[in-house]
Amino acid sequence: MNRIILAIVVSLLLVCSFPNPVQADTDHGGVDLGATVALTISDVSSSSIGYHSAIISWATNGNATSHVFYDTTGHENNYAYQTEEGVALVTEHSIPLT
Incomplete structure (x- = not known):
């Protein structure tokens, strides 16, 4: 039986691949503050x-690719399944698990 236990999936089996920290957009009139902001994940739902x-x-809170690692049992790493990593850089992510 390949049953997904969603309580485990939603409790941070979710991983975003972050290409770069969020930076000020100087090409479009943004102010370069010389600082970066770490990307954060919010509004996780199934x-x-x-x-x-x-x-x-x-x-x-910034553009990132979408990628989910998951398993049917809980543990800290080496999950058995993963989705293909999306190539689009987006702030709203949605990945089907099948």
Whole structure:
């Protein structure tokens, strides 16, 4: 049985691949403050939960790719499954798990 335990998935099995820290946009009139802001994940949710699938959604405070690691058991690393990493840099993320 390939059953996804969503309580485990949503409790930080969610990983965003962060290409770069968020920086001031000097090309479009932004002010370069010489500082970077770490990306944060918020608004994590699951929807369309089925026996073998679910959709995991979240937001980031800057553009990032989307990538989810997950498993049917809880542990700290080396998860058995992962989604393909999205190539688009977005702040609103949604990944189907199947």
